[in-house]
Amino acid sequence: MTDTELVLANGRILDGCGNPWFWGDLAICNGRIKTVASAGTLKGVKVIDVDGRFVTPGFFDIHTHSDLSILVNRLAESAVHQGITTQVIGNCGMSPAPVNERYLDEIRHDWGRISTAPEVTWEWRSFAQYLEVLQSGGLAINLASLVGHGALRIAVMGYEERNPNSAEMRRMQGYLSKAIEAGAFGLSTGLVYPPGCFADTDEIIALCEVVAQYGGFYASHIRGERETILEAVAEAIRIGREAGVPVQISHNAPKYGAPYDATANLALVEEARRQGLDVTVDNDVHTDLGPTLMDALPQSILGRAVADIVSLLKDSNSRKSIRDEILRDSHPAFGPAGLLKHGRWDRITIYEAPRSRSVVGKTIEAIASDREEDPFDVYFDLIVEMGEKVSAIFDYIDEKNIRILLQHPAVMIASDGQVLAPHGFLNDPPPYCPCSYGEFPGVLERYVRDEPVLSLEEAIRKMTSFPAQRLGVMDRGVLRPGAWADIVIFDLDRIHDRATNLYPHTYPFQNYPHRFPEGIDHVFVNGIHVIENGEHSSSLPGKVLKHPLYRTSM
Template sequence: MELTYDLLIKNGRVLDGAGNHWYRGDVAVSEGRIAAVGALVGAEADRVIDAGGLVVAPGFVDAHSHADSVTLVYPQMESTVMQGITTVVAGQCGSSLAPVSPELREELERRAADSLPPEAELKITWTTFDEYLREEERRGLGANVAHLVGHGAIRTAAMGFDARDPTDEELERMRELTAEAMEAGAFGLSTGLIYPPGIFAKTGEIIELARVAARYGGVYDSHIRGEGRTLLRAVGEAIAIGERAGLPVQISHHKAAAREMWGKSEETLRMMEEARGRGVDVTLDQYPYRAGATGLVSLLPPWAHDGGVQRLLERLRDPEQRERMRRDIEEGLPDWQNFAGEAGWENVYVTYVKTEANRAAEGRNLSEIREMRGDPDEFTSLYRLLLEEEGAAGMIIFMMEEDDIRRIMRHPLHMVGTDAGSVAPTGIMSRGKPHPRHYGTYPKILGRYVREQGVLRLEEAVRKMTSLPAQRFGLLDRGLLRPGMRADIVVFNPDTIIDKATFQDPHRFPEGIEHVVVNGQVTVDEGEYTEALAGRTLRKRGAAPTL
């Protein structure tokens, strides 16, 4: 009997995502799910893709994404799907777009505008996490999006931007907001403990909210309290939060991010192994680059952020407070990741600015910008640039070394994440010089670290990109090529796959990604984006609270 499917991918080297060796076979899709896998002799389909010489694998699951920052204004998610990603885990680093306090709606819209191109307007029409997810569900998406709820959003909704401990009433409100988000379908709680307002939160506050997430089967996902000189204490804090709150821990974009800390990944990985020996379910994700990226305001000490961006700009206009900031950068502060002081001004590059007047700063480091502007020193260039851009500027900072990157990548607890949003080489999302991880994370690992350097076996790399992150976040119908699973599939050429994006020329798609299928629809076809919006907003289901 002839079997007819919606889509048939035949003659490929099938990597099922579980780490098994590839086998030659076919993958059939019907009604958005994988219908059959194997030697499907005589099968027919409305669309047939001949994958001879190509690898057929589950669609990549991005364990650490900031695509939620743009899905409501750029749902295509082009740079995401063009590198083979079919599902992202967003709401990272304590930053989610819900919950929202109605009194702060306009301020939050201004903050969102600072990270978006001028042509992209985001109107915040929601207050609760459920209302936010409903808004996203009304739009099409290029890839599936699973959301964490951000501690920063919860804290801001409950008590604003203040650098203080919450009152008992505010802490209870934060617990309520966490529970509401988990009931709406959040997959866990995230923190960003080098960013305001997370940087103001003590460990006990986070444990209280993590306990709420734990009752719903959630994950604690943390941009820890520093990845430079504070690295070991910060990893220990993350593990302690999971241990005391009783939930799994995900260490975000793990790295040793200061020259004096290079090599310390041996110790941090040992800490995680020892924690697992005590029964703490801790894992990590990583992107394969020597540089990270974040907002330029992150170069300023924690106290400067008290009260929000407008208060920060007021302090930058005050000569006495500017000198205090300069001194703190030169001398450092306890428990603060001092990017400029630890990495050097010459390793801090501006990625985007808001005004045309400063466009020439994009792609240059602060030492080059100082020389270009004729400023007396780099700190002067920094504060003047931040004032001129009203705080809306981004940076890339070189701070890691290859031995740590490879060591972390090889570790069994490692999975892959981009730490990127979604951009595009043309149109409104093509501004500036974003980190090349937006385009190249997965192809770089498969091309450079697997094929060229042999750091990982292909089968293991694919597992770290698919079933491992799917398992970690409870995406149990994705990440494997098995009948009944959602039809998220990537077809790539193992001999040619490679990243093309660079730090100076980042808006370049990779090579070797031939086809991408999202929920059964072909989203990338013969290397070209089809503009299909087949992705979905994913909600964690079946997680009633435990008492």
């Protein structure tokens, strides 16, 4: 047999499609898989003896927010170290393009601190220009993008809390068409965040009708994942039905305050699929989130400057109005806000408070007890004192629902994280984002090896071929001849997530600041060795993936 560039020999190969592993060799040539054969049969210019470790497709992370952080850390360190070779960005209604010069300040505000990083130049205006900026600087992993509904709205009407008029609707549809023609795979919404939460269902249907014309799909952070979760899932399904698009329901674990467990929302998905609607779900396995305290305030004020929000909280009448709006929840807020609504101050633990270090590691409940003050006032006072610099771990998901979702065949695994690194701008201060460092190793460690919920074969399917299938990217996420050589080699016995902190928390936190996982030994992206024996090679072989219709039209 003719020698090839590289052979991975004597591995336990999992093809990504749910089939049992088998002993085999795998040959790579020109960035693609050339051959998969019985162990010990292939020869190459270079041979890596896998020595019985598992060889799988690279992990395909369908829900991330690396749109800007990848510009800061093109090595994609936190992602590739956990075996991720492809990320989907543009989720939850947020994408950095298109940009209307008139509303540049608004979209930068939407992205928060990351928008101020020196590497985030905002030199682009169109979606095509943004994708070119991504590719031209080099990438360690592949990226596929959705266009965010929030970005479309901001480009046309800023943060205005109203329905678009007919001319504005046509402009949003025009921006959307150009984005998909540039390579976007579809549309995402974030219907608990401003400005997306101000849109009605008909607005989303009208935009998804454009997506349908291009064969794209609709991904949604639905309109409430707590008390209104069933109505919100039903709305997403209705949008798919009426617009004629496949639907991806994002991170769909019920959050604190939901009246039912995950079997109820999954029943709606099952019924839709019985009716012939292509509806699927993704979810991560972390029960917590680490936002700023400010992020859980009502959407009606989140578009304002930090100083303006602080001024409102200093005024007793405005403070009362904000508290009342949190309790009313008239625009269902994002998941962690449910802890405020239901008074679960024991599940909000401060981890970053630069001007008040004595509160770090304490819950809002404990701080309120120490100060003999109302927990709402303590929460608001911390924001007044430190603005957007005070952050907490919100433990807002019942782990039982994670297990229910993991076992359902229509649910794929995602991180809901972003590219991070343990140095530089992205680590100053260290963010609390365990999914960005340990999502996929954590699944393998906790839910496959130690407390089995999934077989290894099914877990790998949910991490690889299933999300690739959702995007219509059929030459990734599988180990077969002709597919791109995005590959992970890991030792299941040694896999260890060093980022997750299970509830209830102790302080100092066990895995914060986060560290890279153990047991992910080799990662190849488009046939290039990016992680070699656990170390980053500094290679940048990643590609900006584009919608299949874009590829066939070129």
